[in-house]
Amino acid sequence: MLVSAKEMLQKAVAGHYAVGQFNINNLEWTKTILLTAEECKSPVILGVSSGAGKYMSGFKTVAAMVGAMVDDLGITVPVATHLDHGSYDACLQCIDAGFTSIMFDGSKYPIEENVAKTKELIAICKEKGMSLEAEVGAIGGEEDGVIGQGECADPKECKMIADLGVDMLAAGIGNIHGKYPANWAGLSFETLDAIQQLTGDMPLVLHGGTGIPDDMIRKAIDLGVAKINVNTECQIAFSAAVRKYFEAGKDLEGKGFDPRKVLKPGCEAIAETVKTKMELFGSVGKA
Ligand SMILES: [Zn+2]
Numbered sequence: 333m334l335v336s337a338k339e340m341l342q343k344a345v346a347g348h349y350a351v352g353q354f355n356i357n358n359l360e361w362t363k364t365i366l367l368t369a370e371e372c373k374s375p376v377i378l379g380v381s382s383g384a385g386k387y388m389s390g391f392k393t394v395a396a397m398v399g400a401m402v403d404d405l406g407i408t409v410p411v412a413t414h415l416d417h418g419s420y421d422a423c424l425q426c427i428d429a430g431f432t433s434i435m436f437d438g439s440k441y442p443i444e445e446n447v448a449k450t451k452e453l454i455a456i457c458k459e460k461g462m463s464l465e466a467e468v469g470a471i472g473g474e475e476d477g478v479i480g481q482g483e484c485a486d487p488k489e490c491k492m493i494a495d496l497g498v499d500m501l502a503a504g505i506g507n508i509h510g511k512y513p514a515n516w517a518g519l520s521f522e523t524l525d526a527i528q529q530l531t532g533d534m535p536l537v538l539h540g541g542t543g544i545p546d547d548m549i550r551k552a553i554d555l556g557v558a559k560i561n562v563n564t565e566c567q568i569a570f571s572a573a574v575r576k577y578f579e580a581g582k583d584l585e586g587k588g589f590d591p592r593k594v595l596k597p598g599c600e601a602i603a604e605t606v607k608t609k610m611e612l613f614g615s616v617g618k619a
Contacts, residue, residue, distance in 0.1 A: 336461055339410070344535065349615050350549075353559055357384050362397065372616045374610045392429045412433045416563075432462055458497070465501070471539045499535070507538055519552060542563065553614065569601040569605045
């Protein structure tokens, strides 16, 4: 069932669990994540970056594929199609394409312009029954080991953006995209607590979920995180499984060259990763 992310995240806040956003790259990823969510009876958010959207030939193709797949596979759990880190233009394109949710990443704009554009997009989303995620500050993305601690958002700025009427709020609490460096200082629970104190029931979003220790994830959920983005972890699991297939020479056995056979171990690895995350986030059985 295709829906916005609003209701599923409000339920998650109330029930003290989090809904996973799993980014998709192609048909196989989408199908695998949808089937796993259905098996786990878990709500799910399919994240689509602008790059992945372009790779799949455009946001319209993505929206049409997800819609048809939900139908063809008989998916009954709540599914949101969500633009990840969208520019203003990408947000408009996804609204037009039939996505059910968008993230506006206005971190490159001065705060006044960020607020003005956010307000404009909120008005359109409300009218269309879509949900909107805003980001306060910027979430780091370096993998070079130089960054020991990701940026922390200003709780007052979080409150200001939350009050604009967004449905979920991404705030930096020391988290970063991609693999975490060995000297990472961990999540800043003081920052998260201060943000939650000011924003109340607003579902908070944790980006860069790959490599954050499980106990930190659980504590973050206790403190109001209701959406956790997972991307890199599925990519690593997929690639490792496909590599094993080739290393074992399975593509040379019988009709092992069939792309459906080649990609199968990768899809199984994604399913395993997604299931483990849903269990950790507490969303299993909540749909
Ligand atoms: Zn992100």
